[in-house]
Amino acid sequence: MKILLVRLSSMGDLIHTLPAVEDLSKNRSDIELHWLCETGFSDIARLHPFVKKIHEMGWRKWRKHLGKSETWHEIGRLKTRLDQERFDFVLDSQSLIKSAIFAKMANAPVFGLDRQSAREPLASLCYREKFNVPKGKNAVWRNRELFAQVFGYQMPSEMNFGLNVPNEGYLNGLPAQYFVALHATSRDSKLWPLENWLALLQKLYEDTGNLIYLPWGNDTERQRAEEIAAKFPFAKVCGRMNLLQAAYLLDNACGVVGVDTGLLHLANAFDKPLVGIYTDTDPVKTGVQPSKWAVNLGNIGQIPRVDEVFEQLKKSIAVKNGTV
Structure with missing residues (x-):
């Protein structure tokens, strides 16, 4: 059929x-x-x-x-x-x-x-x-x-996305352990303040020593990524990527943190440890599918604190890796 x-x-x-x-x-x-x-x-x-x-x-x-x-x-x-x-x-x-x-x-x-x-x-x-x-x-x-x-079947009790990145999405040269920071979104009201990103990335690097990749989709987003990366040698601005390459980057990350954007949901679909940052939307309606290692923070007019995001991401990674 x-x-x-x-x-x-x-x-x-x-x-x-x-x-x-x-x-x-x-x-x-x-x-x-x-x-x-x-x-x-x-x-x-x-x-x-x-x-x-x-x-x-x-x-x-x-x-x-x-x-x-x-x-x-x-x-x-x-x-x-x-x-x-x-x-x-x-x-x-x-x-x-x-x-x-x-x-x-x-x-x-x-x-x-x-x-x-x-x-x-x-x-x-x-x-x-x-x-x-x-x-x-x-x-x-x-x-x-x-x-x-x-x-004509009964919905299974377990939910899976069943994804597989095809070969054309493969990216060379990625380290074994890295984070992805999804700093860009469709409208400015959903952004997290730049100073918060700088503080979070500093904490992540001091805690793990891992590189942090910054994807972008247009010139404005690329400029923001470059502004962040100019402060830290461990923050890497991604090259232009299609969605398959972005999927590969997310699928192989050890942790993802991001604002309300499509790539955050894609990371969620790959079952990655992640924290969603919400500042102008209700995560009950637009958030990622919550799990033991996928968590939404914030809400309309409620901007998550840096230490709150950092501690939750650490916890999500530990839970996913079975170390807690």
């Missing part, structure tokens, strides 16, 4: 869908799973080996050029490719009007959330089969429950 999963964006949304894909791989090995997503996030889908084929779309680019004929030619070519796959059905797990419209392009029955469950209730009008998944639960649980209902 060939199925198309529609989960277009953002990075966090795709990451939070991966445990459902892992459940599916364990319970329905007969499924050939394809995934339709935004080009910029397709590497997230590539991290799960059960995904047979990825179909990329470029709505973030297309919506800025809807008056150009080439935009509509690209949309038409996507529709043709999807139609040619002859899917048995399409599962729109995003439940937006936008995702429902793209799901209909595959010319196959579309399944999704019912009106009471969908993020945008009108999207449910596009679905042949509709499923009720209670709101008020986190995104990972809701995705897993939706998949379990659609594919």
